[in-house]
Amino acid sequence: MSTAPHSVLALVVSRIGDTLLGTPALRAIKETWPECRLTVIAHPGRLPLLAGLPWIDALLPWRPWRRWTALLPGAARYDLAFVFHPDRRQLDFARRSAGSVVAEAVPGIPPSEHLLLPALPAAPMVAVEQRLRLVRAAGADSSDQRLAYVVSANERKAAQARLAALGVAGHRPLVALQLKSFPTKAHRDWPADSFAGLVDGLAARFPGARFIVTGDAGSAADAIRLGERCPGRVASLAGQCDLRETAAVLAEMDLYVGVDTGPTHLAGALGIPMVALYHAAYPGRYLAPRQHPRCRVIEHPRSGAADARQASMADIPVDAVLQAAAELLAAGGPEREAA
DSSP, rough: OOOOOSSSEEOSOOOOOHHHHHHHHHHHHHSTTTTSEEEEOOOTTTTHTTOOTTTOOOEEEEOTTSSSTTTTTOOEEEEEEEEEOOOOOHHHHHHHHHHEEEEEEOOOOOBTTEEOOOOSSSSSOOOOHHHHHHTTTOOOOSSSSOOOOOOHHHHHHHHHHHHHTTTTTTSSHHHHHOOOOOOGGGGGOOOOOHHHHHHHHHHHHHHEEEEEOOOOOGHHHHHHHHHHHTTTTTEEEETTTTTTHHHHHTOOOOOEEEEHHHHHHHHHTTTTTTEEEOOSSSSSHHHSSSOOOOEEEETTTTTOTTTTGGGGGGGGHHHHHHHHHHHHHHHHOOOOOOO
């Protein structure tokens, strides 16, 4: 940009993890052009992830089936728009709404005077950097690559009450477990027996430990079985919390251990001590939270192999996860703000 934009639009219409991975790029926009008004359009189900971020001035849901001119005040026209997902409908909307657009390339649409399509990386790229490259193409940047999320004081109090109702208040350490990814990525799940071995190992070292299973209803049955295997130590919130309630619970934890899925990105955005387990086909070196000193990445032993997609998560040994988790707990939990 030859001059600082007064109004910027960012379309971040994606899954939980991809939405959070875009927060450093959104921060960079406002850091570079602090006087601009930043409007973010996101998937309706992901809007809660971005609520409360101080550098977003307006937050709107993406509804491609509606006439957007009826939703945007005065059919607002933006100086600059960013499109973070290669989707033709989003790109068409951005081109109608902004003077200049920077976007991921969409097949069949060539660059033009007012449309910049930064070259796609030739090799795998750190996910946060991939999103930052879009805003860098327009002259925005930031040295802060941490994921971002804000828990409100009321949400924190509600989470504390929820944990008290589970009967774990007063116990330490509290460890959140994310047993499963989503159904189409079930190959990223660590075996139930491995999680049970982790619980046994941590309980032996930290007798007061209690474990809370997070995630959607798909984890509920496994949470019950884990509780039966480790009686008196495991409680479940699987399927009982929405995104923001889950995040508030995670903010109260001394440790998070989980597979590569949405709540793992949430834990990264909260900056809590965490151990993240990655499948060989989706290495943590690209997806793990950046600039997070209390994150321990457990890479699959076959990461980078030609047959990485066929790898089994059972090949990640319990001892490696147990050691990382125990070291983080021994170093102490997160500093907690007064409620």
